[in-house]
Amino acid sequence: MPKTIRALIQSPEPGKMAVAQAPAPIPGRGQVLVEVKVSAVNEMDVQVRAGLWAKNVKAFLKRGPVVTGFEFAGIARSDGGRIKAGDRVIGYVNVLSGPRTHAGQVCVDETDIEVIPQSWSLDDAAALVVMGLTAVEILERLAPVSPGKRVLIIGAAGGVGVYTLQLAKHQGAHVTVVCSERNAAWMKSMGANAVRAYETEPNFKTGDLFDVVVDVPCKESFAASAPFLARGGMYVGTNPLADLGGFVRAAFSSRRAGYLMMLTTTPAKLRRLIELAALGALRPAIDSRFPLSQADQAFDRFETRGKQGRVLLKIED
Missing domain, CATH: 3.90.180.10 (Medium-chain alcohol dehydrogenases, catalytic domain)
Structure with missing residues (x-):
């Protein structure tokens, strides 16, 4: 050695x-x-x-x-x-x-x-790890969705966003994403049902009613999202420190707030990531x-x- x-x-x-x-x-x-x-x-x-x-x-x-x-x-x-x-x-x-x-x-x-499986490239494997695990935590632990549910992903073209999009589609959800104009076609190729370009469109529009809002860059808050959440719907941020007031507001609301900061993993979580990738639910x-x-x-x-x-x-x- x-x-x-x-x-x-x-x-x-x-x-x-x-x-x-x-x-x-x-x-x-x-x-x-x-x-x-x-x-x-x-x-x-x-x-x-x-x-x-x-x-x-x-x-x-x-x-x-x-x-x-x-x-x-x-x-x-x-x-x-x-x-x-x-x-x-x-x-x-x-x-x-x-x-x-x-x-x-x-x-x-x-x-x-x-x-990992012998058939995987090491590049593909490395690309899945942390942000793939984060998507799994969001949609299998914090806010699971069923077919027909409506999901909004803000900041969808980064690692957490694109894997959350893929997994939500695997679960049968209707997914709207917010990304740059140049990434709109790529997001549609990843399965997005609707795309909003942040340069020209707001994150939320009149008439929106989402079951889950995943705010990857934490640009919004629970308070800003609540009017556009269905009853029982959840706002998920990736940094709990970005919206501490959301915990309090959600306690008195029919909507929920969830926050995720993954600091560790387990063999079982890694195996679940590998399993979902093998099913095609997550693609590098x-x-x-x-x-x-x-x-x-x-x-x-x-x-x-x-x-x-x-x-x-x-x-x-």
């Missing part, structure tokens, strides 16, 4: 990332060593690059120089209880405290990974791929409005 690995680190230049050699990690008890092949970019990653999450970054640096990345697809290089060396796996570590994954190898708790949506040496371009792309799905980092250039 190599003694060093390629790793993405914070550059001495503020607001930049750099590639360096780092000591190869050694798995501890209950952990599996994984050779990371592909890892996606998320909001926390670009915020860390910008200097945020200082307390968490300080804790990450106690493990090593890598401070970004928390999902991946790769190959197990050590045995665990369930996982065997050579297995192709996906993983999602604890967002706030787990090891970072923008590196050639990572040691992860075996409970954070699952074996990849906007772009960048080599690790172009991480700054990848982070910039993630922040660009109008992207279509996930931004991936290929660990091997």
